[in-house]
Amino acid sequence: MITSTANSQVKQVNALAKKAKLRKETGLFLAEGPKMFEEAPKEWIEKVYVSESFLKNHESVVSGYRYETVSGEVMKYMADTQTPQGILALVRQPSWKMEDLIRRKQTGPALVIVLETLQDPGNLGTIIRAGEGAGVTGVVMNRETADIFSPKVIRSTMGAVYRVPFIYTDDLKETVNSMKREGIRFYAAHLRGKSDYDEGNYAADSAFMIGNEAKGLSEEAADLADCCIKIPMLGKVESLNAAVAASVLMFEAARQRRRR
Numbered sequence: 001m002i003t004s005t006a007n008s009q010v011k012q013v014n015a016l017a018k019k020a021k022l023r024k025e026t027g028l029f030l031a032e033g034p035k036m037f038e039e040a041p042k043e044w045i046e047k048v049y050v051s052e053s054f055l056k057n058h059e060s061v062v063s064g065y066r067y068e069t070v071s072g073e074v075m076k077y078m079a080d081t082q083t084p085q086g087i088l089a090l091v092r093q094p095s096w097k098m099e100d101l102i103r104r105k106q107t108g109p110a111l112v113i114v115l116e117t118l119q120d121p122g123n124l125g126t127i128i129r130a131g132e133g134a135g136v137t138g139v140v141m142n143r144e145t146a147d148i149f150s151p152k153v154i155r156s157t158m159g160a161v162y163r164v165p166f167i168y169t170d171d172l173k174e175t176v177n178s179m180k181r182e183g184i185r186f187y188a189a190h191l192r193g194k195s196d197y198d199e200g201n202y203a204a205d206s207a208f209m210i211g212n213e214a215k216g217l218s219e220e221a222a223d224l225a226d227c228c229i230k231i232p233m234l235g236k237v238e239s240l241n242a243a244v245a246a247s248v249l250m251f252e253a254a255r256q257r258r259r260r
Contacts, residue, residue, distance in 0.1 A: 101138025125156020
């Protein structure tokens with residue numbers, strides 16, 4: 001059993017929770033808690049760490065895995081949460097391709113979310129989670145978007161990160177144009193939108209573009225869209241939280257597809 005926070009494994013786990021650069025270099029991320037551990041594809045799991053108290057009551061959970069027992073103090077040091085649940089795993093980062101995001105034969109028409117410079121980890125995780133619920137086929141992000149493998153994003157996805165394909169792109173314009181050549185129609189959530197979001201037809205291959213929390217979509221990104229749409233607002237509110245706006249759009253597409 002590991003009882004010292006000076007242990008090299010413990011230091012690596014602690015650093016993975018804090019440093020995006022190390023996550024990128026190692027190709028690993030942390031999955032904390034029983035739910036995130038149990039939903040992770042078994043072949044993605046590199047190693048498991050469990051507290052002594054967790055193992056005592058839930059040994060069957062880690063049966064068949066390579067795991068290390070640690071003291072409660074060490075678990076708290078490694079974990080990103082204030083009150084660790086006693087288990088965390090090092091998980092290999094998945095590698096998706098564009099084909100995975102726009103697959104049609106298995107799921108019907110593509111439904112893609114494109115995120116430009118989204119900064120809040122909670123928003124990103126919520127969009128991934130809501131996206132799975134709405135049936136999105138993939139998520140595209142520019143490099144300035146928050147790290148999807150940060151512990152807060154991973155927790156916010158509630159397991160959806162294991163099932164929703166996603167990619168980062170160095171050239172958002174080229175990626176969008178390549179998807180348009182595949183027949184995907186792009187809708188930008190933008191204050192200059194002339195059409196209300198529920199007037200569009202999203203039954204065919206579609207993509208929604210969501211911008212930065214404070215600034216929204218850049219003009220360059222909005223110009224790539226086939227259509228700018230808006231969510232009509234009552235009261236004095238001008239716009240919605242990015243994750244809420246994305247959810248409204250995704251579930252409108254889901255509603256239309258169910259009806260058709």
